[in-house]
Amino acid sequence: MDRIVCLHNRDPLADRGPLSLEQLADRPVVGWSPRIPKAWRDFWSVDPRPDGAPVLYTDHQTTEWEPALTAIGLGEGIQFPPEPSRWLYQRHGVAYAEVTDLAPCWTALAWRTQDRDKPTVTALRTAARTITARHSTARNG
Known part of the structure; x- marks a missing residue:
């Protein structure tokens, strides 16, 4: 299943998709709680990026998607959810865009x-x- 980027709808990149990870490199990812396994955090944050660069994180320590959506809707970061999120989690202040070089997720x-x-x-x-x-x-x- 494809993954996409979830970002604030006023982000200049929100209407410019499809995007690349390089274009998103300066956007911080909404931070994960240390209680979330590192492999999970790294996968869903694309950390490190394909070029080896570490990801920038916000100070949030989220364990769930809903609080991350709130932070994104307030313009405080981005995340890389599965593609169906664009229909399942429509929120005020939130936009979704395709990312061309993002590995899919499997369950x-x-x-x-x-x-x-x-x-x-x-x-x-x-x-x-x-x-x-x-x-x-x-x-x-």
């Missing part, structure tokens, strides 16, 4: 072998299969 479900037949895991597997089948049908048909 996988996993469970311990001994939990495979627990009702919650079975329900999760069934829901994932249903959604995947619907998505595949919608794309191909």
